[in-house]
Amino acid sequence: MIETVATVGLPVDETLTIRKNRLQPQENILTGEKKRISIVTGIHGDELEGQYVCFEVARRIREHRELLTGTVDIYPAMNPLGIDSITRGIPAFDLDMNRLFPGNREGDMTEYVAAKIIEDIEGSDVCIDIHASNIFLTEIPQIRINELHKEKLIPLAMQTNVDFIWVHGASTVLESTLAHSLNSRDVPTLVVEMGVGMRITRSYCEQLIDGIFHLMAQMGIWKGETKEPRRPIISQNPDDVSYLNATTAGVFIPHVKHWEMLKQGDLIGWIIDPLGGEVLDEILSPVNGILFTIREYPVVDAGSLVGRLLREETLKEGK
Amino acid sequence: MRKKTIYECKALYRDVFRVTGYEFGEGEKSVCVVGSIRGNEIQQLYTCSQFVKRLKQMEAEGKIKEGHQILVVPSVNPYSMNIKKRFWPTDNTDINRMFPGYDLGETTQRIAAGVFDVIKDYKYGMQFASFYMPGKFTPHVRMMKAGYEDVEMAKEFGMPYVVLRNTRPYDTTTLNYNWQIWETKAFSIYTTSTAEIDKESAGMAIRSILTFLSKEGIVDYRGHDGYISQVVEDTQMAAVRTKTAGLFESLVKVGEEVEAGQILALVTDPYEGEVLEELRAPVDGIVFFAHNDPLTYASTAVFKLVVREGKGLL
Ligand SMILES: [Zn+2]
Numbered sequence: 001m002i003e004t005v006a007t008v009g010l011p012v013d014e015t016l017t018i019r020k021n022r023l024q025p026q027e028n029i030l031t032g033e034k035k036r037i038s039i040v041t042g043i044h045g046d047e048l049e050g051q052y053v054c055f056e057v058a059r060r061i062r063e064h065r066e067l068l069t070g071t072v073d074i075y076p077a078m079n080p081l082g083i084d085s086i087t088r089g090i091p092a093f094d095l096d097m098n099r100l101f102p103g104n105r106e107g108d109m110t111e112y113v114a115a116k117i118i119e120d121i122e123g124s125d126v127c128i129d130i131h132a133s134n135i136f137l138t139e140i141p142q143i144r145i146n147e148l149h150k151e152k153l154i155p156l157a158m159q160t161n162v163d164f165i166w167v168h169g170a171s172t173v174l175e176s177t178l179a180h181s182l183n184s185r186d187v188p189t190l191v192v193e194m195g196v197g198m199r200i201t202r203s204y205c206e207q208l209i210d211g212i213f214h215l216m217a218q219m220g221i222w223k224g225e226t227k228e229p230r231r232p233i234i235s236q237n238p239d240d241v242s243y244l245n246a247t248t249a250g251v252f253i254p255h256v257k258h259w260e261m262l263k264q265g266d267l268i269g270w271i272i273d274p275l276g277g278e279v280l281d282e283i284l285s286p287v288n289g290i291l292f293t294i295r296e297y298p299v300v301d302a303g304s305l306v307g308r309l310l311r312e313e314t315l316k317e318g319k
Numbered sequence: 320m321r322k323k324t325i326y327e328c329k330a331l332y333r334d335v336f337r338v339t340g341y342e343f344g345e346g347e348k349s350v351c352v353v354g355s356i357r358g359n360e361i362q363q364l365y366t367c368s369q370f371v372k373r374l375k376q377m378e379a380e381g382k383i384k385e386g387h388q389i390l391v392v393p394s395v396n397p398y399s400m401n402i403k404k405r406f407w408p409t410d411n412t413d414i415n416r417m418f419p420g421y422d423l424g425e426t427t428q429r430i431a432a433g434v435f436d437v438i439k440d441y442k443y444g445m446q447f448a449s450f451y452m453p454g455k456f457t458p459h460v461r462m463m464k465a466g467y468e469d470v471e472m473a474k475e476f477g478m479p480y481v482v483l484r485n486t487r488p489y490d491t492t493t494l495n496y497n498w499q500i501w502e503t504k505a506f507s508i509y510t511t512s513t514a515e516i517d518k519e520s521a522g523m524a525i526r527s528i529l530t531f532l533s534k535e536g537i538v539d540y541r542g543h544d545g546y547i548s549q550v551v552e553d554t555q556m557a558a559v560r561t562k563t564a565g566l567f568e569s570l571v572k573v574g575e576e577v578e579a580g581q582i583l584a585l586v587t588d589p590y591e592g593e594v595l596e597e598l599r600a601p602v603d604g605i606v607f608f609a610h611n612d613p614l615t616y617a618s619t620a621v622f623k624l625v626v627r628e629g630k631g632l633l
Contacts, residue, residue: 009563009564011565094406094451108452108619112618136410248329249329301409302328302329302426304410
């Protein structure tokens, strides 16, 4: 059933509406306490991978409603104006919506919407917030966890069929994210980062969807067959990850594939100067490791992130 | 006066990205004034340019006291200004959310680090700041309650108000906050406008800074005594919010005194012209902030009023 989460009148003949699809079991099999999972995406209007995930989760459930034993709430568009206008933030305000939570019912339009979203998701047993990196970088399917909430979240993340779980340090700036607000309100919330902005990578989406159904089965929300999830690599130490930043402005030409094992000194890519026909810099792997982030958008400034590597030692410990 | 490049980096096809600073006087690093950090901060740029002009004159007249050095950085972000974008041209990040910066990090972290490295050792830091909502302010000095603020010192500017506000999570990445962490006495100075030039409040800001600097023994200046600043907590101001969205017509200006019940603005139907809402002052007060966009969303704080003491109705 499509339900309205929040509405706000816009100045000229338009209403902004945030909607969700609430999927519930057929009436006659209601027994006892039902669990609830919320699947959320589209906080960043240029991240679209979650669109296919929302569609396919709803489709599979509709096809086999008899297997559903709990509540699934699907929120495909937290920032509808952003998605429909190819804008990452909230258009007109130029605000990152994921820096507004928990919002304020008495505040302005953006704060009000944020508060209504939190109110609506509260009470869920698990929430999955699906992001798609940005237009610059492609990410292997991964879950990012604030170290403050790792005890609760790592076991859940293990069920979701992602390749990588990245536990990162706490930071005050992240206190205003949806995930932080929900986690501090006792809604365990997993942040998925996968694929790239403005595109849909179906293989990654299918991988996560299998994981979501597996997690739902573990929670008692789904009684259909599910696939055993892959064992993710878990990184909890900041030193596990090496960052590769462009040393100069230019155009980045990759020489390796995503999720490829690299040896120290391997060529990751060039930064070229099309005007002079020169290679300005060769980016080499600083360590032995696997590339879990790689730059997608070719034009770089000095400092632009080109990739992130997970050190070999972390991979061994994970197994 | 010495003109210096304080940070630069090369681009693919654009001219070199340069942050330029102007140094006056010689001696200890006394004062640093920063103008625009975002591309729409034209008033902040203008105010700096007028300040540079004034200091050039004062230096020639020997009015910068011995042993003091002043640095003015009119713009930390000429790239965004030149393409009329508020944030960084490629990734839309805000340099004023990147301090203290990181010299091996992403582009705007590097810019923040490079600039901060030059400006962090000053005794006093002043930034011409702007607000994210479209509107005009009564000129004021704004401080966040981060535990380092010196309200008495802020009164030395002689601006009409000193406003105190609570910190928010993102504050830890702003220039003002990091200046304070590095033991610079930091002040955010708000003039009336952002994307358009307001000469009157720019002039007031310059006189206020010079008044402050003369009280601190850095320049020789006998101009205005300014105001006896009123200290106001942001949360004590009376906000007037729209209930409806539509065309917005303001009937009052910033700085104006208003009475409880007075109509401050109308929201009208964008197609039929009917008045949808009359926004009235909830208290006797002075208009501190006024929305100045011809459209408004619903539940937007379009006015903030400083409550006149003893006259509140709420
Ligand atoms: Zn995102």
